[in-house]
Amino acid sequence: MSLAVYASDPSKTRGRKYPESAAPTRTEYQRDRDRIVHSTAFRRLVYKTQVFLNHEGDLFRTRLTHSLEVAQLGRSIARTLCLNEDMVEAIALAHDLGHTPFGHAGQDALNECMQAAGGFEHNLQSLRVVDVLEQRYPAFNGLNLCFETRAGILKHCSRANALLLEAQEHRYVDSGGGVAARFLTRTQPSLEAQLCNLADAIAYNAHDMDDGVRSGLLTVDQLSEVPVFKRFHQQVLASHPHLAKASEARRLLYEVIRCMLSAQVYDVIETTKNRLLTAQPRSSEEVGALPPLVAFSEAMSREAGEMKSFLFAKLYRHTNVVNQMTLAKQVIRDLFAAYTGSPQEMLKKEGDTLVAEEGRDAAHVGNGDPRAVADYIAGMTDRFALKEHERMTGQKLFSA
Numbered sequence: 001m002s003l004a005v006y007a008s009d010p011s012k013t014r015g016r017k018y019p020e021s022a023a024p025t026r027t028e029y030q031r032d033r034d035r036i037v038h039s040t041a042f043r044r045l046v047y048k049t050q051v052f053l054n055h056e057g058d059l060f061r062t063r064l065t066h067s068l069e070v071a072q073l074g075r076s077i078a079r080t081l082c083l084n085e086d087m088v089e090a091i092a093l094a095h096d097l098g099h100t101p102f103g104h105a106g107q108d109a110l111n112e113c114m115q116a117a118g119g120f121e122h123n124l125q126s127l128r129v130v131d132v133l134e135q136r137y138p139a140f141n142g143l144n145l146c147f148e149t150r151a152g153i154l155k156h157c158s159r160a161n162a163l164l165l166e167a168q169e170h171r172y173v174d175s176g177g178g179v180a181a182r183f184l185t186r187t188q189p190s191l192e193a194q195l196c197n198l199a200d201a202i203a204y205n206a207h208d209m210d211d212g213v214r215s216g217l218l219t220v221d222q223l224s225e226v227p228v229f230k231r232f233h234q235q236v237l238a239s240h241p242h243l244a245k246a247s248e249a250r251r252l253l254y255e256v257i258r259c260m261l262s263a264q265v266y267d268v269i270e271t272t273k274n275r276l277l278t279a280q281p282r283s284s285e286e287v288g289a290l291p292p293l294v295a296f297s298e299a300m301s302r303e304a305g306e307m308k309s310f311l312f313a314k315l316y317r318h319t320n321v322v323n324q325m326t327l328a329k330q331v332i333r334d335l336f337a338a339y340t341g342s343p344q345e346m347l348k349k350e351g352d353t354l355v356a357e358e359g360r361d362a363a364h365v366g367n368g369d370p371r372a373v374a375d376y377i378a379g380m381t382d383r384f385a386l387k388e389h390e391r392m393t394g395q396k397l398f399s400a
Contacts, residue, residue, distance in 0.1 A: 002082065003082055003083070003084060004081070004082035004083065005281075005282055005283060006191060006276065006281040006282070006283060006284055006286070006287055007082060007083045007084050007191065007192070007284060008029070008083070008084045008087050008148050008190050008191070008192050008284050009084070009284065010027035010028040010029045010030075010084065010086070010087070010146075011027075011028075012284075013028050013029075013146045013147060013148055014146070014147035014148065014172065014175060015146065015147060015171075016144045016145065016146055016147070017131075017140070017142075017144055017171055018139060018140045018144050020144065027086060028146050029084060029086040029087040029090055029146065029148070029149060030086045032086075032087075032090040032143075032145045032146055032149045033086055033089050033090040033093065035143045035144075035145065036090055036093045036094045036097075036130070036143065036145075037093060038136075039097070039129075039130075039134050039136070039143060040134065041097040041098075041129045041133070041134060041379065042064075042093065042094075042097060044379065044380075044381050045062060045063035045064035045067060045096060045097070045099075046062055046063075046064040046065075046381075047062065047381035047382055047383055047384075048062055048063040048064070048096075048099055048100075048101055048103075048381055048382060049062070049063070049101065049102050049103040049106070049328075049382055050062055050063055050065075050066050050103060050207070050208075050211070051103065051208055051211055051212075051315065051316065051321065060211050060214065060215070061207045061208075061211055063096045063099055065207075066096065066203060066204075066207065067092060067093050067095065067096055068093075069203040069206075069207060070092040070095070070196065070199045070200050070203045071088070071089045071092035071093055071199075073199040073202055073203055073261075073265065074088040074089065074091075074092045074192075074195050074196050074199040075088055075089055076265060077195055077199065077265060077268055077269055077272075078192065078195060080269050081191070081195075081269065081272060081273070081276075083191050083192050083195060084192055087148060087149060087152065087190070087192045088192045088195055088196055088199075090145075090149050090152075091149060091152035091153055091192060091193055091196040092196050092199065092200075094126060094129075094130060094145075094149070094153050095123070095126060095153055095155065095196060095200065096122070096126065097125075097126045097129045097130065097153075098122045098123065098124070098125025098126035098127070098128060098129050098378060099122045099125075099126070099378070100120075100122060100332065100377065100378045100380075101328075101331075101332075101377075101380045101381055101382045101384075101385040102325065102328035102329075102331070102332065102382060102385070103325070103328075105325035105326075105328045105329050106328060106329070106332050106385075107120065107121070107122045108329065109328070109329035109330075109332035109333055110332050110336065110374055110377060110378065112333070113332070113333060113336040113337075113370075113374070114370060114371075114374050116370070117370035117371060117374075118371070120374050120378070121158075121161070122378070123153075123154065123155050123156055123157070124154070124157060124161055125374075125375075125378050126153050126154075127150060127153050127154050127165075127179070128375075129142075129379075130142055130143045130145050130150065130153065131143075131145075131150065133375060133379070147172065147179065148190060148192075150179045151179040151182070151189060151190070151193065152189060152190060152192060152193035152196060154179050154180060155193075155196075155197055155200075156183075157180050157183045158183075159183065159184065161180070162180035162181075162183040162184050163180075163184070165178060165179065165180035166178050166180050166181060166184065169181075182288065187288040187289060188287060188288050188289075188290060188291070188292055188293075189288070190284055190287060190288075191284070191287055191293060191294055194292055194293065194294035194295075195268075195294045197294075198268060198294055198295070198296070201304065201308070202261065202264050202265070202268075202304070204308070205304060205307045205308060205311065206257050206260065206261050208311050208315060209223060209229070209253075209257055209307075209311070210253065210254075210257055212311065212314075212315045213253055217314075217315060217318045217320060217321070218314060218315055220233070220249070220252075220253060222314060223310075225310070226306055226307050226310045227303065227306065228260065228303035228304070228306065228307055229256065229260070229307065232256045232259045232260050232263070233252075233256050235259065236252060236255045236256050236259060237252070240252075240255065243255065263300075264296070264300060264304065267296055267297050267300040268294065268295070268296060268300075270297070271295050271296060271297045271300075272293060272294045272295065275293045275294075275295065276293055279291075279293060281293070324398075327397045327398060330397065331385055331386065331389045331397060332377060332385070334389055334392070334393055334395075335377055335385065335388060335389055335392065336373055336374075336377060338392040338393065339368070339373045339376065339377070340368050340370065340373055341368070343368035343369075343372075343373070345392065346372070346373070346376050386398060
């Protein structure tokens with residue numbers, strides 16, 4: 001498939017921090033995707049919470065399955081718009097690499113613990129994972145991804161953090177700034193990054209409806225209070241009346257969600273095509289100076305927002321979820337305090353030598369540096385965090 005003139009062309013990448021020879025059989029963004037898939041942080045996503053804790057059920061989404069769903073949606077839309085599918089996939093698969101165990105509750109707790117040391121934000125941590133924390137190559141830390149992939153991973157960033165990042169982006173000073181420059185100049189990311197941001201939101205709403213009903217915390221009747229769900233629910237029953245049987249409840253829900261997903265995908269494609277036709281960008285570089293181009297229509301944006309608000313009130317703030325996340329926050333706070341006080345607990349013995357996780361500098365970890373503690377905790381899976389918490393405190397807060 002040929003790329004549109006406004007797509008990200010791998011032959012025109014602004015390069016990697018550490019120059020490398022081109023791969024003989026892969027484009028630069030394909031290479032980025034492959035490095036992400038083979039990373040340790042990516043494998044850990046399978047045991048990291050999306051909404052429901054890992055031990056609560058085998059069929060609930062995890063950070064890994066969420067990332068795969070975002071990648072699938074993103075690639076489908078990118079193909080139709082003639083954007084770079086490989087870059088979309090790379091960004092989608094990497095966007096949650098820095099997420100803590102226990103989802104947003106874990107992030108909130110770790111951010112509280114890190115207030116005196118610059119705070120903690122999972123999206124910024126995702127960039128830190130691919131830039132620094134993965135240690136797989138002999139000549140550099142991180143995965144040494146292309147500039148455009150790194151910029152796409154950085155979905156949002158405060159001005160203070162953007163300034164700190166730009167101070168480290170020496171290689172890109174003379175070519176328009178580093179990966180955080182757009183947060184200072186108020187310009188837009190690539191169309192591929194814009195698409196990943198929207199695919200993330202689409203995936204969230206769809207799979208959280210499914211998981212909410214599967215968990216028993218939401219009912220179809222409750223979901224029908226939301227106009228967009230009610231409309232598709234009625235359409236599906238009109239086309240397939242046999243799904244009204246109680247025995248077909250699961251199939252009915254799947255079909256409603258499938259129809260909603262399809263409608264949202266086609267809405268993004270149509271709206272984006274119209275915006276591109278109006279803006280007429282002649283290159284990927286011109287995209288940055290334009291308003292956001294990958295978007296829902298106003299009507300679909302409103303409906304998606306209504307569903308998001310509903311899920312926030314009825315699912316994410318459900319008493320059962322809040323109670324679980326309250327305990328999860330305690331796990332993070334207790335671990336942070338324990339490792340800060342006894343940093344040697346983050347080291348393991350290999351032969352006669354104490355080494356840090358993933359080969360990180362043992363001296364840096366061993367002095368109790370708060371950022372090193374945050375890196376260690378953020379890299380944990382749910383079940384490893386619970387295991388370590390029980391080992392360090394003697395408490396078992398969750399019954400598996």
